[in-house]
Structure formats: C-alpha cells, structure tokens
Amino acid sequence: MVKMLTKLSAFLLPAFYFLLFISTEPMTVRADTGTDSYNYSFWGESVPAPAAFQATQLVNGASLGIEALREPNDLYVTNDNFIYVIDTGNNRVVIIDKEFNMVDTIDSFLHGGKNDTFSNPRGVFVTNEKHVLIADTGNHRVVHLDQHFNLVKIIEEPKSDLIREDFVFQPERVVVDNANRIYVLASGVFDGFMEFDIEGDFTTFIGANRVQIEPIEYFWSRVATREQRSQMRMFIPTEFSNLDINDQGFLYATSTDGSNDSIKKLNARGTDILRREGYFSPIGDIRYEHDLGPSRLTDISVTDSEIYSVLDSRRGRIFTYDGDGHLMYMFGGLGNRLGKFNTPVAISWFGEDFLVLDRALGEITVFRTTEYGRTLTEAVRSYYRGDEEKANDLFERTVNMNANLNFAYSGIGKALLRQGDYKEAMHNFEQSYDRTNYSKAFLLYRNEVLREHFSTIMTVLMLVAVGAVSFRIYRKVKWRKRGVSIE
Numbered sequence: 482m483v484k485m486l487t488k489l490s491a492f493l494l495p496a497f498y499f500l501l502f503i504s505t506e507p508m509t510v511r512a513d514t515g516t517d518s519y520n521y522s523f524w525g526e527s528v529p530a531p532a533a534f535q536a537t538q539l540v541n542g543a544s545l546g547i548e549a550l551r552e553p554n555d556l557y558v559t560n561d562n563f564i565y566v567i568d569t570g571n572n573r574v575v576i577i578d579k580e581f582n583m584v585d586t587i588d589s590f591l592h593g594g595k596n597d598t599f600s601n602p603r604g605v606f607v608t609n610e611k612h613v614l615i616a617d618t619g620n621h622r623v624v625h626l627d628q629h630f631n632l633v634k635i636i637e638e639p640k641s642d643l644i645r646e647d648f649v650f651q652p653e654r655v656v657v658d659n660a661n662r663i664y665v666l667a668s669g670v671f672d673g674f675m676e677f678d679i680e681g682d683f684t685t686f687i688g689a690n691r692v693q694i695e696p697i698e699y700f701w702s703r704v705a706t707r708e709q710r711s712q713m714r715m716f717i718p719t720e721f722s723n724l725d726i727n728d729q730g731f732l733y734a735t736s737t738d739g740s741n742d743s744i745k746k747l748n749a750r751g752t753d754i755l756r757r758e759g760y761f762s763p764i765g766d767i768r769y770e771h772d773l774g775p776s777r778l779t780d781i782s783v784t785d786s787e788i789y790s791v792l793d794s795r796r797g798r799i800f801t802y803d804g805d806g807h808l809m810y811m812f813g814g815l816g817n818r819l820g821k822f823n824t825p826v827a828i829s830w831f832g833e834d835f836l837v838l839d840r841a842l843g844e845i846t847v848f849r850t851t852e853y854g855r856t857l858t859e860a861v862r863s864y865y866r867g868d869e870e871k872a873n874d875l876f877e878r879t880v881n882m883n884a885n886l887n888f889a890y891s892g893i894g895k896a897l898l899r900q901g902d903y904k905e906a907m908h909n910f911e912q913s914y915d916r917t918n919y920s921k922a923f924l925l926y927r928n929e930v931l932r933e934h935f936s937t938i939m940t941v942l943m944l945v946a947v948g949a950v951s952f953r954i955y956r957k958v959k960w961r962k963r964g965v966s967i968e
Contacts, residue, residue, distance in 0.1 A: 517820070518812055520886060521767055523760050523914040528885040533801070533810035533854030534835055536820030538581075541844035545583040550575070550843035555604045555616075555654065556836065558829045565605050565613065566838065566845070572599045574615060579832075581847070587613065590624070590632050597632075599624070604654035604666070614663065616652040623652050623665060625681070636663065639675070639683030654723055658730040666724055673751060674724065674732065688721075688734065688751040723780045725789075733783050735791055739764065739775035744791060744802075759806040759888065760914075765793045766800075776800075784830040786865035788858065792837075797822045799837065803861045807888040810854060813837065820846065833858070853882050860892060869896040891915040898922055903929055 520530040542549035551570025558564055562579035573588035589598045600619025607613055611628035623636040638650035654666035663677040664687070673689035724734045731754075732747040741762040746755035761767045765776025776793035783789045787804030797815040802808055814821050824841035833855060835848040850858070860875035873896035879889045894909035895918065903926035910919035931938070 517814065518810065520808055520810065520883075521761060522885065523887050525761065525767060527768060530810060530885060531853040531883050532812060532851055533857065534812045534848035534850055536846050537849045538847045539819070539844045540577065540581050540847060541842075544581065545575070545577065547575070547583060547586070552840050553826070553838055553843060554602075554840060555827045556829055556838045556845065557605050557607050558831050558836065559607050559611070560609065562832055563607075564829075564831075564836070564845070565607055567602050567605045567615070569602055572602060574602070574605055574613065587615075587626070587630050590626055590630060592632055592635070604652065606655050606657055608657055612657075614655045614657060616655045616665070618651050618653055618668075621650045621652075623655055623663070623677075623681075634681045636665075636677055636681040639677070641683050643672075643686060644683070656724055656726040656732070658726055659728075660730070664724065664726070664732060666721055669720075671720055674721065674734070686751075688732065688745065688747040688753070722778060725781050725783045727783045727787075728785070733781050733789055735778040735781045737777045737779065739777070743778055744781065744789075755806070756804060757806040758917075759802070759808060761808075763791070763800070763802045763806045763808070765791065765798070766796070780826065780828050782829045786862040788861060790828060790830070790835070792825055792828045794825055797825050799828055799835070804865065807891075809857055809861065812848065820848070822846065853879070856882070857886075857889070860889070864892060864896060867899075869899040872896040873900070887913045889913075891918065894918055894922065898925070 518530045518532045519527045522528050548571060550566065550568050553566050554569045555567040556564060563584070564577040564579075564581075566575040566577065568575050571588075573586050575586050576584040578584050589596050591597070599615065599617050601617075602615050603618045604616035605613065612633065613626045613628075613630065615624045615626070617624050621638055625633040625635070627633050636652075638648070649669070651668040652665045653668055656664050658664070661679040662684075663681070665675040665677065667675055670686075671689065672686035674687050676684045676687050678684050720736070721734045722737045724732055726732055730749070732745075733755075734745045734747060736743045736745075741757070741764060742753060742755075744755060744763050745753045748754055755763075757763065765778060769775060773795060776798075777795040778791045779794040780792040781789060788801065788809070790799050790801040792799055797813050798811050799813045800808060800811045812820075813825070815823070817823075822837060822839045822842075824839055825837050826840040827838040829836045831847070833850045835850070837846045837848070838844075839846065856875055857879045860872050860879055863869075863872035863875060873893055876889050876892040876896065879886060880893070883889070890909045890913035894906040894913065894915065897903075897906035897909065898918065898921070903922045906922040907919055907926060910916075910922055
C-alpha cells in the first residue's frame with residue numbers, strides 16, 4: 482500500500498507543478514507572421530494581412546534646411562495639414578506645411594516686454610483658430626500663443642485644495658476642447674488629467690485610472706501587520722501616458738499598464754465610454770513573447786468616424802481600431818530601414834496618410850495609405866455616416882483583398898441589417914462569429930417571415946382547428962350511433 486501511494490505521488494506531483502505553471506504563466510506566442518502586417522482572427526491567431534500604409538519618405542532637419550531636430554517629443558497636425566513639431570532639444574516649435582517645406586519656428590515670445598524662451602518643451606496643441614499651446618515642461622507652465630505667436634496667457638502651477646502642497650507642475654501634453662477648456666497631462670499626477678477653464682484657472686481632475694491590485698497582493702495586505710503593510714508598495718492609480726481629443730470634445734487617453742482598459746474614451750464627466758465590442762479589447766498585441774511583455778501604449782491619434790490609432794513604443798507598431806474596438810490594421814516596427822523606427826514617440830493622422838515621429842533619429846516618417854487601407858477606412862467611415870449601400874460595397878472589396886479580416890463580414894452584415902436584408906445579414910454575421918448581431922438578425926428575419934406568410938399561416942392554423950373540431954364531432958356521432966358514450 483505504501484509503495485502504491487509513493488508511485489501515485491510520484492505521478493501526481495509533476496502533474497500538479499505543470500498545472501500550477503500553466504495557470505500562472507501567460508500563454509503567449511510571437512505575433513510575427515513573417516510579414517510586416519497582420520491581424521488577429523476570432524480565435525486569437527495572428528494572420529497575414531495586406532499593408533494598409535507604405536512608408537514613402539523621411540522629414541528631418543536636413544530636408545527642411547534647418548538645424549537637426551534634437552530629441553523631438555510631440556507633433557500636431559492641423560485641419561489644413563500643417564505640422565507643428567516640438568523640437569525639445571532645441572527648445573522650439575518647428576512648423577511645416579503639407580508639402581513638407583519649412584514654414585516657421587517658435588523659439589521665443591514677448592512676455593512682460595521681455596523676450597521669453599522655452600525650456601525642455603514636451604507637448605503642443607493647435608486650435609482651429611491657429612492658437613498654439615505649448616507644454617513648457619522645464620519652466621513648469623503651459624504657454625498659450627495666438628495665431629501670430631503673441632502671448633495670450635500662461636498657465637503656471639495651480640493652487641487648489643485638490644492638489645497636494647509638494648506638487649511640482651510639469652506639464653507634458655495639452656489639448657483644448659470646443660469650449661476652450663484646457664486639459665493637461667502632467668508628470669506625477671495620478672488623479673487623471675488636470676482641467677483648466679478658459680481663463681486658465683484650475684477646476685478639477687478628470688478620468689483617473691482605476692487602481693490595479695493583484696489578488697495575492699490584496700490577500701497579503703489584509704493579513705499583514707501594520708509594520709509589514711508599511712513596507713508594501715502603495716496601491717495608487719497608474720498615470721496616463723498620452724491623450725488626444727476629437728471634434729466632439731471626447732478625450733482619448735492611453736496608459737502603459739497593459740490592462741484591458743489601457744485605452745479610454747472619456748466624456749465631460751470623466752466616464753470611460755469606449756466601446757470594446759471587438760473580438761478582443763483594444764490593447765495592441767494580444768499575443769507576444771513573454772520576455773517582452775504586452776504592448777506599451779504611449780500615444781494616441783484620433784481621426785473622424787471614431788477611428789483611432791495607438792502607438793506601441795515597445796515594438797514600434799501602430800494599431801488602428803474602429804469605433805466598436807475592432808482592429809482594422811497595424812503597421813510599423815523597430816528596425817533600421819524605411820518604415821521602421823528607433824524610438825517612436827508620437828503619431829498623427831495626416832489626412833488619409835500617417836506620420837510617426839522618432840525621437841532618437843530626429844525625423845518624421847511619412848506613410849501613404851494603400852488601396853487596401855483606403856478601402857477599409859472608407860468602408861468604416863461610410864457605415865458611420867449611415868451610407869449602408871456604399872459601406873456594403875467597400876467591405877465586400879476589402880474582403881476580396883483580405884479574406885482573413887473576420888470583422889469585415891460583420892461590417893457587411895451590419896450594412897445589410899440596416900438595409901433590411903436580414904437573411905443575408907445572418908449569413909455574414911455567422912462568418913464573422915458575431916453572435917450578438919446574428920441573434921438580432923435572426924429575430925428580425927423570423928418576424929419578417931411571419932409577417933410575409935401571416936395569412937397563409939393563419940389559414941393553415943384555422944383549417945387545422947376546423948379539421949380537429951370536425952373530427953371530434955364525427956367521432957361523437959359515430960359512437961352515439963353505436964350506443965357508446967365517449968364523454
């Protein structure tokens with residue numbers, strides 16, 4: 482008996498340790514498919530995809546005819562495609578036109594009758610009126626200039642009961658909404674973004690991240706002594722890594738914690754309303770080599786129709802999602818050839834095209850959209866605008882170019898659903914594994930069939946009912962003639 486137990490334990494212990502290992506180590510694989518572009522299937526497998534963008538040129542100090550860009554940190558593209566680059570190492574803003582020609586620089590401004598300069602600026606934003614707001618990090622302020630680069634106001638270290646006494650104001654990014662409210666991402670702030678009114682006065686914090694606590698850490702914090710708890714790390718929210726704002730005034734923000742809500746869409750109350758209806762939450766790579774870890778999202782750029790792109794600085798990849806959270810396409814990567822980066826820090830849509838700023842190389846890579854990228858983007862836009870017929874046609878063309886794009890079938894199904902073709906919509910939802918919309922289409926199709934054949938169905942039911950009654954009467958008459966009661 483003892484020998485039997487010994488043999489059994491010898492068998493079970495390795496199995497136990499194996500199960501313990503696979504339950505604690507994430508099952509991650511390399512997403513690389515041998516091509517520069519890929520997507521994820523419904524089953525979480527990385528599948529090849531056509532390139533949505535192609536790198537065509539580099540923009541740097543030499544091409545602009547100026548001193549080399551030194552550690553640039555941010556760029557902003559206006560509605561008329563003028564590019565404002567924060568040239569941090571040179572303490573200036575470089576302005577470039579849509580043909581990538583040098584236009585102007587902002588390296589100083591008049592302040593109190595004297596020439597004032599920037600110190601280690603990190604962020605820039607330009608309003609529709611061409612007012613320029615600069616996160617002047619080294620000087621602990623935000624500088625607001627008008628379209629002629631004259632000083633409008635300076636936002637310096639705010640005073641409020643909501644702010645701790647030892648706080649040092651170090652703004653890194655800044656955006657402005659349609660009501661001229663200013664939102665600042667400041668270093669060392671864990672309460673969300675700092676909101677300032679039109680006069681530049683601090684009003685509140687908005688959109689703080691939730692505290693992320695591991696179950697084992699929570700358990701030990703409950704059973705540990707006071708002295709032990711004092712040695713444990715504090716549970717505080719993670720900082721945001723970047724932000725952008727769309728035309729409707731919604732803030733889009735990124736964090737680097739790798740959680741399922743590392744991308745947020747915040748309304749005026751700071752509530753996250755980002756839709757995550759895709760096969761997986763929008764977090765960049767969902768499969769990766771364990772030693773590298775998940776995507777580190779450090780910038781976000783929003784365009785029209787709720788389409789947004791995020792930068793994974795860990796692998797140099799850009800991921801683009803539609804408003805429902807479906808991954809549309811990705812491109813980029815780390816390397817030493819055109820279309821790859823060394824230290825990507827900022828991204829921006831440039832009309833139909835795309836720009837990526839590399840801090841270490843001091844250059845902007847220009848990506849032109851391909852037919853595939855243009856078709857898919859326009860399909861999403863058409864559906865967003867309510868042009869179902871055009872969306873259907875464009876999604877069909879997209880599928881012909883990339884049969885691996887599962888969510889495109891869902892796009893076709895949604896367009897058909899709006900057009901009232903419920904049966905065909907069901908077929909496409911089935912191909913895209915979209916259970917929710919399949920159920921909706923099935924319900925509508927069932928109701929449509931019932932309405933279409935209502936008279937026939939009711940006639941049949943009435944005939945069946947009449948036949949049943951007639952048969953019952955016939956049986957009664959028959960058995961009464963035989964003198965038998967059937968009651």
